[in-house]
Amino acid sequence: MWVGNSLLFNWLDRILVPAQAPGQTSKPTGTVWLLHSGGFYYVEKTLLAGEPLPRPLHWFKWQAYTTWLSGAALLVVVYYLSDRAVMTDPGAFELSHAQANLAGIGAIIGGWALYESMQRVVAPRAPAVAATVWVTGLAAIAIALTQILSGRAAFLHVGAMLGTIMAGNVAMTIVPSQRELVSSVAEGRGADATVSARAKRVSIHNNYFVFPVIALMVISHYPVFYASPNNWLVLFLIGASGAGVRHAMNLRFTNRWWKPMLAGTIAAGAIALFTAIRLGSSAEPTLGGDSSVPVVFADVRHVIDRRCTACHSGQPSDLTFGAAPGGVTFDTPEQIVARASRIHERAVVTRTMPPANKTKMTDAERALLSRWISQGPPLRPRQ
Ligand code: HEC
Known part of the structure; x- marks a missing residue:
């Protein structure tokens, strides 16, 4: 509501139709007609010179x-x-x-x-x-x-x-x-x-x-942004492009090129973010390991049991997050296989699981998961 109000009043201030002869401050300085839900609204802006304070007066704080x-x-x-x-x-x-x-x-x-x-x-x-x-x-x-x-x-x-x-x-x-x-x-x-x-x-x-x-x-729901080794740069780009988009929106009343400027700012921000994240992920250390040796599913399951099921289980032993976080459980082979691509994304690519490596997963274990996925996403758990 705070942000909504702020955007609405910014817009109102700029869209008001001037309605006053110079010097007549008690008259409205501007008016505007609005249509919302089931009716028309008439808004008047005034500085109330010499007039009593109206009641009730609604504040926005x-x-x-x-x-x-x-x-x-x-x-x-x-x-x-x-x-x-x-x-x-x-x-x-x-x-x-x-x-x-x-x-x-x-x-x-x-x-x-x-x-x-x-x-x-x-x-x-x-x-x-x-x-x-x-x-x-x-x-x-x-x-x-x-x-x-x-x-x-x-x-x-x-x-x-x-x-x-x-x-x-x-x-x-x-x-x-x-x-x-x-x-x-x-x-x-x-x-x-x-x-x-x-x-x-x-x-x-x-x-x-x-x-x-x-x-x-x-953004705390999108690890790809905050987990990049370049995350300070990503942070800076988010700040700059967010403020830039706002600037282009502010210009829309005074600059007739605001639409291409807005589109350009959004596109430039997106490209810069994508590039920063990409550069960061190519800097990730390679995990190593011989990718031709077939991975046995029992080993995969062993790693998941040791490093993930403390939280991701129907009966989690780590209760920091209450029930299984995100509703994700790895109690059965089917559950593990069904999440293979997300396991790869979180434990191998972005390394955002386990969170802050709480269960001390090793690089060798991540490499094992990586090899398991790269040998073809398994449709059924292999024994
Ligand atoms: C200390 C508890 C904890 C451990 C251990 C843990 N996770 Fe998570 N996991 C979370 C929390 C909290 C979330 C929800 C927040 C989030 O998505 O970052 C989550 C979400 C997930 C999700 C669902 C969201 C998505 O991106 O699809 C997957 C998949 C996942 N974790 C995989 C793993 C894997 C694989 C491991 C083991 C290598 C693991 N987790 C270990 C706490 C944990």
């Missing part, structure tokens, strides 16, 4: 607060209170669960504090310096997270850091400036146009953060 609060609660439950499997990747960097949590929380608070201090202290005098410092600082934090946390946790924390900055902008700048606006109208002073200048600046930032944050929130 709880959409932002509940988004942040529910996201923060999920982060605590899913990442901080659960096992270390998802926060760290021992193959990349050794951290205890507590240290990893501290790094994650520190990144969120540190990134927000850097941004907020730049906005308050430096931006009023030197906006370009402030923007350079916070953009560089946030990028450095993001890259550092990809180096010390598991790819999935790093991406999620960068999204959480940007989301916290956005919610902070609403709570600490936009809503206070709206309060000032309301009280100046209530006192009959009329709205002070300068009051909203800072609010305007940070809402432009929120506007550009929206798409990268949404992408980072859902």
Whole structure:
């Protein structure tokens, strides 16, 4: 609802038909007719000079607060209170669960504090310096997270850091400036146009953060993005192309070439992401092993039993994720064979299973699975 409202009001602001003679601020500054569900809506924008404050007056702030609060609660439950499997990747960097949590929380608070201090202290005098410092600082934090946390946790924390900055902008700048606006109208002073200048600046930032944050929130379901050894580059490309797409959308009211620009931005982003992921996966170490020696299914099953069924079973022994994650179980040969291509994708290609290699699967075991698949996807379990 937060993002939906924000997109709707951005659109409204630009689409309003000017309806006012110069100097007549009490008249609507713009109007627009809308059609939605079963009726027509007439929207009027006004600065309410010298008029009483209308009641009830609906504010738009709880959409932002509940988004942040529910996201923060999920982060605590899913990442901080659960096992270390998802926060760290021992193959990349050794951290205890507590240290990893501290790094994650520190990144969120540190990134927000850097941004907020730049906005308050430096931006009023030197906006370009402030923007350079916070953009560089946030990028450095993001890259550092990809180096010390598991790819999935790093991406999620960068999204959480940007989301916290956005919610902070609403709570600490936009809503206070709206309060000032309301009280100046209530006192009959009329709205002070300068009051909203800072609010305007940070809402432009929120506007550009929206798409990268949404992408980072859902990307934990797509290991191909976060598991690439180039994931810091992938992260950067997601941020840049998300903001670029938003920019092309913002231009649509002022630039008649916005459609080709939007299409070009999407295409360039997709090609750059694809290339970055491809370059990353060709850098994967080859697993070795003689591919001509036929693999015995009993060996495959033994590997799966040792490394996977702790979680992927009707009766999992590792209860971190509750029931079998994703509904995937490997209790019978048929279940293993039916998932052969996904097993290959997760355990051999992206190496995102076991998560952060919790069950300490070896390269030789991955190589065995790889050979098993490359000898032709088995239709029935071979004995
Ligand atoms: C510590 C618990 C754990 C272990 C051990 C584990 N997994 Fe998973 N698995 C998960 C979780 C959590 C998910 C769901 C999240 C996700 O997809 O990343 C999942 C999802 C999956 C999926 C379904 C999603 C998809 O991409 O198709 C497959 C297949 C899978 N794992 C294969 C494996 C294989 C193969 C092994 C052993 C080499 C393994 N897992 C070991 C926790 C585990």
